[in-house]
Amino acid sequence: MRSLSIFGATGSVGEQTVDLLRRAGGAEAFRVVALTGGRNLSRLADMARELRAEVAVCADALGLPELRERLAGSGVEAAAGPEAIAEAADRPADWVMSAIVGAAGLVPGIRALRHGAVLALANKESLVTAGPLLMAEAAQHGARILPVDSEHSAIFQALVGEDIAAVERIILTASGGALRDWPLEALAKATVSDALAHPNWAMGQRITIDSASMFNKALEVIETREFFGVEPEQIEVIIHPESLIHSMVGYRDGAIMAHLGAPDMRHAIGYALNWPARAELPVARLDLAQVATLTFRAPDLARYPALRLARAVMARRGLAGAAFNAAKEVALDQFLAGGIGFMEMAGVVEAVLEAMDADLGRENATMSLEDVQAVDHLARIRAAERAGEIARGRAGAGRWT
Ligand code: NDP
Numbered sequence: 001m002r003s004l005s006i007f008g009a010t011g012s013v014g015e016q017t018v019d020l021l022r023r024a025g026g027a028e029a030f031r032v033v034a035l036t037g038g039r040n041l042s043r044l045a046d047m048a049r050e051l052r053a054e055v056a057v058c059a060d061a062l063g064l065p066e067l068r069e070r071l072a073g074s075g076v077e078a079a080a081g082p083e084a085i086a087e088a089a090d091r092p093a094d095w096v097m098s099a100i101v102g103a104a105g106l107v108p109g110i111r112a113l114r115h116g117a118v119l120a121l122a123n124k125e126s127l128v129t130a131g132p133l134l135m136a137e138a139a140q141h142g143a144r145i146l147p148v149d150s151e152h153s154a155i156f157q158a159l160v161g162e163d164i165a166a167v168e169r170i171i172l173t174a175s176g177g178a179l180r181d182w183p184l185e186a187l188a189k190a191t192v193s194d195a196l197a198h199p200n201w202a203m204g205q206r207i208t209i210d211s212a213s214m215f216n217k218a219l220e221v222i223e224t225r226e227f228f229g230v231e232p233e234q235i236e237v238i239i240h241p242e243s244l245i246h247s248m249v250g251y252r253d254g255a256i257m258a259h260l261g262a263p264d265m266r267h268a269i270g271y272a273l274n275w276p277a278r279a280e281l282p283v284a285r286l287d288l289a290q291v292a293t294l295t296f297r298a299p300d301l302a303r304y305p306a307l308r309l310a311r312a313v314m315a316r317r318g319l320a321g322a323a324f325n326a327a328k329e330v331a332l333d334q335f336l337a338g339g340i341g342f343m344e345m346a347g348v349v350e351a352v353l354e355a356m357d358a359d360l361g362r363e364n365a366t367m368s369l370e371d372v373q374a375v376d377h378l379a380r381i382r383a384a385e386r387a388g389e390i391a392r393g394r395a396g397a398g399r400w401t
Contacts, residue, residue, distance in 0.1 A: 003031040005088065007108045008099035010037035010044050012204040013122045013148065016266050017097050018047055020273060023282060027052040034088035036100070036108070039063070045070035052076070054091070057084045059104070086111050095273065097148070098123040101206050102329055103322075103376055106130055110369065113143040120272035122148040124223045129322040130372045131226025145227070146272040151220055152227060153268035154246035154259030159228075162251070170224055171248040171256070173240040174299065175200050177212035179342075180241065184303055190342040192335065200243040200263045206332060213345055214299070215328050218310035222321055225314055232314040237307060239297045244286065262286060305346035312353060320353065320360045322372045323379040327352035330383035339391040351386045352379050 004021075008014045014037075021030055032051040037044035038059045045067060048056035055077040058067050064080035071078050079088065082104065089096070089111035096112040097120045098105050105123030110130075112119050114137060121127070126134055138145050147153050151172050159167070178197040179190055195212040196205065203211070210216035217237055224235050246268075248258040261267050262284040270281040301308050306328075313320045331345035340348065353360075356379060 001029070001031045002095065003033050003093045004095040004097070005032070005034040005036075005091070005093040005112070006097040006099065007034075007036045007085065007089065007105065007112075008038075008097070008101065008123070009035040009047055010040040011099055011101060012202070012207075013099035013265060013269065014097070017099065017269050017273070018051070020266055020270050020281070021051065024273075024279075026050065033091050033093040036085050036088060038100075041067050041070060045074075045076075048076045049074045055079055055088055057081075057088045059085060082107070090115065093117055095120065097269075097272075098126065099148070101125075101204055103129055103325060106134075106372070107369070110134065110137050113137040113145070114141050116141050116143045118144045118146060118272075118275075120146050120148050120269070122269075124149055124152075124219050125325050127223045127226040128219050128325045129376065130367065130369070131222075131321065133367050133369065133372065135226070146275055147223075147227060148265075148268050148272050149220060149223065150263075150265060150268045151247040152223060153271055155224065155228065155249055157259050157271065158247070158249040158257035162249075162257075164228065164230070166251050166253075167228075167230060167234065167249055168252045169234045169236055169250040170228065170230055171236045171238055171250060172217065172220055172224060173243070173245050173247050174214065174217045174237055175211065175243045176239045176241060176299075177214065177216075178208070179212045180239070184300075187303065188341050188343045192338075195342060199241070201265075203265075205336075209332060209335070210328075213306055213342065214304035215306040215332070215345070215349075217299075217304070218306040218313075219325070219328075221307070221310040222313055222324075226321075232311060237299055239299050240294065242291070242294055244291060244294060260286060305343075305350070309346065309349055309353065316353075316357075316360055318360055318367065319371060319375040322375040323352055323356050323360060324349060326376040326379035327383040330380050331387060334384075334387040334391070340387050340394075344387075344390050348383050348386045348390070352382045355382050 032053040035053045036057040057079045061081035067078040089108035092115045096117045098109045099122040106126045195209045243263040250256045264283040313324045327349040331348040334340045
């Protein structure tokens, strides 16, 4: 029986993974080793009971008594805290879904690679912060990383049977997010609920806002570079409002291979779950006559400074990705808390990258987990300082206007 674990089981990707497992036979068909969650203890406990997991782990150590109570009599072990999540990743499983949001997903992913698992990677932040490290761990332990981001799954599928040396360019599609059609001058006033109204995809809160600012696409550009090993100049971004082409690979003979499908993450998750086979999946089939038109437009860098910053990160390489991601996470927290405006997030990230230039000079080859964590920590402090300055500036301006 195939064994598997899901990190971030209570989130959007986690829930959709559980949905696919349930349809494929659930606890009768899979041996579920570990399920982890953050704050949603009731959902975590329900899933762990349903799938008869060996262990359920929540991120907050203070949640342990409640989790134990919810699992009483089920035979599922309860554990809590970041170290317990990392230890859950040490338990061998054939297939591991990495769907924790943010930098917290990095350590469990690395630990799962160390026992040679197939790592289905939704947590793009792992590749952005520590791509060379992750790829080296996979190579050293004979593990396999499969992309779960829909764009990267599309690229992976468009590359099957092809030689990466024949690739001229990779074209990432972007929906443009909730604020795609807003006038540029209105973006500064966009609220959290404005940015959450995604036109096509139902996703977690953080990635939905990152989609509106295109920080999500910026992460994906860097993820593409790290995962497929192509040069930054080979990676293009195009806005495709219908979100039906999930990405494309352009070959040196001029051919472009595009991956089309309904905007439903269960395709990419299911592809990784069944790889290298294809299994029947519960996703809507496209009626192309009904679709009729596919449209594209070039992204405007004034609206999406995150895309420009992604290029700067790739030019710096090394630990710049860790600084970028950490600063972006803090800027997003500050936007969610009302401290800074929508367009000020990029300013925070840019200031951190500039301030840390001297600290980021290490070569990829010498990157260690400790280096990544140190840069992540420092970038968070710098980003919080910069966001605080902006917030104080706003409060000061507000007093006199
Ligand atoms: P969600 O916010 O919906 O879920 C995140 C999961 O991580 C939840 O299980 C949450 O627990 C848990 N979690 C949050 N913080 C921590 C922490 N500090 N330590 C441990 N666990 C934590 O996110 P998504 O499912 O949307 O995204 C997950 C990842 O997949 C992200 O990296 C995202 O970029 C990527 N992704 C998502 C897509 C989507 O369609 N949603 C598409 C492509 C990629 P709880 O909810 O219990 O608090």
